[in-house]
Amino acid sequence: MSIYRNxxxxxxxxxxxxxxxxxxxxxxxxPADLDVNLSGRSFMITGANSGIGKAxxxxxxxxxxxxxxxxxxxxxxxxxxxxxxxxxxxxDVHVHIVDMSSARQVWEFAQSFSQNNAVHVLINxxxxxxxxxxxxxxxxxxxxxxxxxxxxxxxxxxIPALNKAEDPRVVTVSSGxxxxxxxxxxxxxxxxxxxxxxxxxxxxxxxxxxxxxxxAAQHKEIHFSSMHPGWADTPAVQxxxxxxxxxxxxxxxxxxxxxxxxxxxxxxxxxxxxxxxLFFQDxxxxxxxxxxxxxxxxxxxxxxxxxxxxxxxxxxKP
Numbered sequence: 001m002s003i004y005r006n007x008x009x010x011x012x013x014x015x016x017x018x019x020x021x022x023x024x025x026x027x028x029x030x031p032a033d034l035d036v037n038l039s040g041r042s043f044m045i046t047g048a049n050s051g052i053g054k055a056x057x058x059x060x061x062x063x064x065x066x067x068x069x070x071x072x073x074x075x076x077x078x079x080x081x082x083x084x085x086x087x088x089x090x091x092d093v094h095v096h097i098v099d100m101s102s103a104r105q106v107w108e109f110a111q112s113f114s115q116n117n118a119v120h121v122l123i124n125x126x127x128x129x130x131x132x133x134x135x136x137x138x139x140x141x142x143x144x145x146x147x148x149x150x151x152x153x154x155x156x157x158x159i160p161a162l163n164k165a166e167d168p169r170v171v172t173v174s175s176g177x178x179x180x181x182x183x184x185x186x187x188x189x190x191x192x193x194x195x196x197x198x199x200x201x202x203x204x205x206x207x208x209x210x211x212x213x214x215x216a217a218q219h220k221e222i223h224f225s226s227m228h229p230g231w232a233d234t235p236a237v238q239x240x241x242x243x244x245x246x247x248x249x250x251x252x253x254x255x256x257x258x259x260x261x262x263x264x265x266x267x268x269x270x271x272x273x274x275x276x277x278l279f280f281q282d283x284x285x286x287x288x289x290x291x292x293x294x295x296x297x298x299x300x301x302x303x304x305x306x307x308x309x310x311x312x313x314x315x316x317k318p
Contacts, residue, residue: 005180005293012290016281017176017230018251022260025282033268033283038065042118042165043266046070046100046154047126049080051234052173055259056123056266061088063267068117070096070109070126070154100126100150101136103316110157111318120165121266122158124151124172124208129240131197133190138316141189143197147204148188152211152309153316162222167272169223171265172212174279176228178205179290183297185304198241206295209279209288210302211309216277223272225265227280232258 043060047053048069061084071077077095098109127147134142162168181202212226233252238245265271278285289295
């Protein structure tokens with residue numbers, strides 16, 4: 001079944017996830033959807049110093065939004081901030097240094113931020129694909145700690161602040177790669193069998209989509225969505241998937257193309273009118289499972305995922 005999923009996904013990707021796929025979809029975009037003034041609205045973007053996160057931060061700054069860049073590397077973050085401010089002429093851009101793989105750091109940051117700042121939109125963009133199994137200082141597998149637990153803690157911790165905002169939204173940058181995976185709650189940290197970083201990443205991205213659906217059901221006052229940016233030419237793809245990048249680089253989307261749907265979900269009035277909890281690609285809600293892929297999880301397994309994440313989160317809560 002994994003071979004089937006991978007094959008169908010790759011064919012689908014060649015048709016839809018490439019630069020030409022974006023250009024075909026963009027013919028149907030409504031330009032007015034992004035013709036908005038974001039003055040007075042605050043946006044938190046994780047992993048905002050490069051790739052899709054940086055492109056998203058740039059587009060929001062261009063429209064006058066307050067941008068909070070949550071990044072791990074201070075040097076790269078400050079350089080990205082200066083570039084974003086120079087291009088946008090928007091001085092309301094701020095850097096916060098947080099390692100999203102550290103559960104305790106994420107908790108401490110979210111709690112401190114909420115006390116001193118408003119947030120209208122959270123964009124969970126930070127992610128990693130570590131191809132050798134690696135543990136964080138807290139003893140957690142690094143992909144899971146960053147992509148799933150970090151996203152879970154930051155979102156959960158900011159929900160009270162989001163509830164106080166007008167038109168609150170949470171956008172999570174997932175991946176179409178999650179279509180190749182069925183939720184596996186029995187091995188969240190990939191301790192069994194041969195470790196595969198690409199599979200681990202795709203499993204984390206499946207978990208993010210499930211979390212988005214669950215949060216939407218639990219918190220009706222906040223608009224939740226997840227999205228697939230397509231295959232974009234980002235530093236993360238270049239370093240984590242070098243063979244894929246070498247073969248596909250002429251077909252890959254630009255970072256701005258990859259960021260387009262995240263920006264649209266974060267700022268467009270039209271996006272907020274759609275049901276909460278959906279998975280998007282090129283500004284359209286799309287299926288979260290491939291045909292005949294048998295990748296749907298049971299409600300019991302999804303409950304187990306949430307219970308496990310809550311247990312991990314509480315373990316590291318200050």
